[in-house]
Amino acid sequence: MRVLIGYCLLLIVILCLSIAHLFAQSDSTKLSLPPSSANYKNSIRVGVGYFWDDNKLGNLENMYSGQAFWIEGAHSLKSGLTLTGRYTYEQANYSFIGFSGHTNSNFVVEGRTNYYERIYLSFDLGVSKALRLTGGHFVEPGLGFTYLRQLFVGSSLYLYKDENGFFGEGYAELDIHNEICLAVGFSYYYRSKSGYCLGMRTGFNKWIGIPWLEQKYFTPFVGLYF
Numbered sequence: 001m002r003v004l005i006g007y008c009l010l011l012i013v014i015l016c017l018s019i020a021h022l023f024a025q026s027d028s029t030k031l032s033l034p035p036s037s038a039n040y041k042n043s044i045r046v047g048v049g050y051f052w053d054d055n056k057l058g059n060l061e062n063m064y065s066g067q068a069f070w071i072e073g074a075h076s077l078k079s080g081l082t083l084t085g086r087y088t089y090e091q092a093n094y095s096f097i098g099f100s101g102h103t104n105s106n107f108v109v110e111g112r113t114n115y116y117e118r119i120y121l122s123f124d125l126g127v128s129k130a131l132r133l134t135g136g137h138f139v140e141p142g143l144g145f146t147y148l149r150q151l152f153v154g155s156s157l158y159l160y161k162d163e164n165g166f167f168g169e170g171y172a173e174l175d176i177h178n179e180i181c182l183a184v185g186f187s188y189y190y191r192s193k194s195g196y197c198l199g200m201r202t203g204f205n206k207w208i209g210i211p212w213l214e215q216k217y218f219t220p221f222v223g224l225y226f
Helices: 002-025
Strands: 042-055 065-076 082-099 107-128 131-134 137-162 165-191 196-207 213-225
Touching (some): 065 213, 107 165, 165 213
């Protein structure tokens, strides 16, 4: 969570600097601005937002949601397409506290506390196409492949009672999975003449090996074209 807060603060700082730069550019002459968006060949974009899993089988136990952060670099090709590479960090935390009175062997289970943390680290490579709507407004669909690494960390504490009183047992679990996904994204953004942009992105990662699983996301972002 501290890492995500740091990412959010970084995004706010970049946004504030971008706005300040735009106001500063308002006093400059037109000759100091790039004459055309075609001059931009590279870009860096950063986004912070929300993600959730969508299980098409309807199994709620396999659905998770949380915060997402990504940073992306892109290069415009002569064909008009843009080659993109992106790193994404996503994290979901959830806990469960329950009490029961059922018999487990010779003991009575009085209560349990579970804490889980699920982290997704992904690297994706793809292509996109920027389409101008009007002025500095663009939409940009994209398609690519994602290498997704899932880290699951869980801990459980069980409280038991027998004729001698109460006692507890704790368990820890670490599970790692690697997946290849089809990545589909769609962005809308406004790009200024000075190369700064502000926009929103939505999309999903479709598990290739598990076709009924999808991971969806929605994030605002800022960026710089140069």
